[in-house]
Structures are given as structure tokens and as C-alpha cells.
């Protein structure tokens with residue numbers, strides 16, 4: 001029998017939430033960077049109407065993913081939010097005033113710039129400024145588009161919004177993006193109680 005600790009509660013002084021469209025890689029990003037087993041709320045899906053790309057995923061997030069990363073400046077709480085619009089309320093609950101946001105967007109789809117614009121508007125990006133970092137995925141698969149095109153869209157909201165290209169499957173990429181999101185000075189908050197659950201897994205074989 002093996003025990004794996006899963007932290008419930010909030011020991012992190014800094015928090016980063018990944019937001020963005022269905023299937024862009026929010027859960028993947030949390031899993032890539034988290035030092036702990038990620039607490040997830042995935043359910044099986046047979047596809048989502050209006051998804052930005054052909055659906056190859058077999059599950060979708062309906063609650064909040066939670067992971068933790070010990071970065072150079074301390075422990076960071078990582079939240080993956082649901083991409084589907086019908087879970088907007090859950091996403092909003094995960095994002096407190098002190099949470100930095102990473103908006104993941106598709107770089108390679110035809111309407112990539114329009115979709116990025118739509119998300120920026122939904123997040124009220126003009127009010128977020130340095131609390132927001134935009135990470136463009138799959139840009140290498142875009143025939144005729146680069147980061148400058150996204151920069152133009154962001155600048156309509158706030159020139160302080162950081163912009164990166166990243167692959168959510170790549171730990172170094174996500175560490176860089178999270179560091180960018182954390183360029184805000186840390187808010188000092190009282191230490192909160194933490195509970196550690198020990199998830200017991202039976203060894204097979």
C-alpha cells in the first residue's frame with residue numbers, strides 16, 4: 001500500500017488560475033507544473049458543441065483542478081477552471097481578488113484572434129492589467145500568425161498584459177508563464193489552516 005499526501009485547503013501565499021476555452025490545456029498545465037498529485041474534477045464527455053477544435057478529449061473539467069508548485073518565491077496554488085461557458089459560476093468562485101490569471105488561448109485555429117478577444121472581454125481584461133498573462137498555445141501550427149498579432153489584440157485592453165507562447169504539456173513553459181503571472185507583489189495574508197489527506201492506493205501486482 002502506498003500513501004500519497006494531497007493537500008486540501010490553502011497553504012499557498014500566491015495563487016494562479018488558468019482560464020480559457022474548452023480543451024486548450026488548463027488541466028494539462030496544472031498537471032505539468034504541480035509538485036503534488038492534482039485534485040481534479042474531470043467527467044467523461046462525448047464532445048462539446050461549439051468546441052474550438054475537433055474533440056479528441058474524453059473528459060472535461062466541471063469543478064476546479066488544484067495543484068501546488070514550489071517556485072523560487074514560495075508555494076504557489078495552481079487552479080484549473082472549467083472551459084465550458086455553462087460553468088462560469090464555478091470559474092468565478094475560484095478567482096479571488098488576489099489571484100493572478102493565465103488566459104490560455106488557441107494559436108492555430110482560424111478565428112484565434114477573435115476568440116482571444118472574446119475571452120479578454122469576458123474577463124474584463126482592461127481592469128486586470130498586470131494580474132493577467134496570456135499564453136498562446138499551438139502557435140507553431142498556425143500558418144500565418146505570430147505573437148505580434150495577439151499583442152495587437154491585448155493592447156486594445158491594456159499594454160501591461162503579459163504575452164507568452166507556451167505548450168501546456170511542457171513544465172518549463174508553464175513555470176515561465178506562472179512566473180510571469182506572479183510579477184505582482186505578493187499580498188501578505190494570515191496563514192490559513194491546512195488539512196492533509198492521505199490517499200491510499202493499493203499496489204497492483
Ligand SMILES: Nc1nc2c(ncn2[C@@H]2O[C@H](COP(=O)(O)OP(=O)(O)OP(=O)(O)O)[C@@H](O)[C@H]2O)c(=O)[nH]1
Nearest residue numbers: 022023024025026027028060061083137138167168
Ligand atoms: N498538440 C498540442 N496539444 C496540446 C497542447 N496543449 C495541450 N494539448 C493537449 O490538448 C488537450 C487539453 O486537454 P485539457 O488539459 O483537459 O484541456 P482543458 O483546457 O482543461 O479542458 P476543459 O477543462 O474541458 O475546458 C490534452 O490532450 C493535451 O495533451 C499543445 O500545445 N499542443
Ligand SMILES: [Mg+2]
Nearest residue numbers: 026027060061
Ligand atoms: Mg480542464
